[in-house]
Amino acid sequence: MPELPEVETIVRDIRPGLEGQRITSVEVRKADILKRIGRAAFIRGMSGRRIAAVARRAKNVVLELDDGSRAVIQPGMTGSMQVGGRDDTYDVVRWTLSSGKKARYTDVRRLGRIYLFKPPAWQAHDKAIGPEPLDRSFTPAVLLERLRGRKTPVKKAIMDQRRLAGVGNIYASEALWMAGIDPSRPASSVTPEEAERLRDAIVDVLRRSIRGRGTTVRDYRTGTGEPGNFAGRLAVYERAGEPCLRCGTPIAATHGIDARSTYFCYRCQR
DNA sequence: CATGACACCTGCTCGC
């Protein structure tokens, strides 16, 4: 999916067009992405509400409404949001705003989800997600604690949203390469020194990607409908066979970890 | 509790 940098980019792009707006009508074109709520209740719950704030939590876009409820939009593999722009065949939900513009959630594969939570429910949902890697409080000790006692491969562990928020398949490969850690190693084998390198790598790659407006490999679009610019700056992802930028050894690829593509350097990552 | 298989969807690319 859009991982943290991509969702952050979308949020920054759509925020100015959404905050302070009142939702005058809601059109749900495909109800299968609504979770734990039906189409009618979703429309009723959002219509007439003012959008007080737009935020990101992990890989979710969060719309905070003036009645204390929150729409949580999880773009899945191919979801994105825009305010304005042309209607798209794959638009799933369209919100008409008091400005006269339309906000749209577009998702070709519809693996995304949208929730509309009332106060007790959104806190619970939020609490189930791990720490934000770009918060100051995300220290090596916090990362180490999150990896402790887990035999699962470290790559899978850092992609687990309950352990750590926002890292997905692309940035997991990138950060582990930067930190020189073999992605298949048990999470519990990561030393304090390695945790420090890994924390730094995660923070660095996410920040740099946000600066580049995210990574477009195939489908991802920013909140202005354009591709991100970070793909060309990836060190290992989708670079199988090409030389490692550090040592020149051809980059290896495997599907052996959680049946997801993983890219790494045999020589640099131990 | 951990792990793996599978499911949810559609579109694109590749090989025959």
Next chain:
DNA sequence: TGCGAGCAGGTGTCAT
């Protein structure tokens, strides 16, 4: 040109 297989950045559920 056509067609099926395999693959794609995420995550929830179920069986073991």
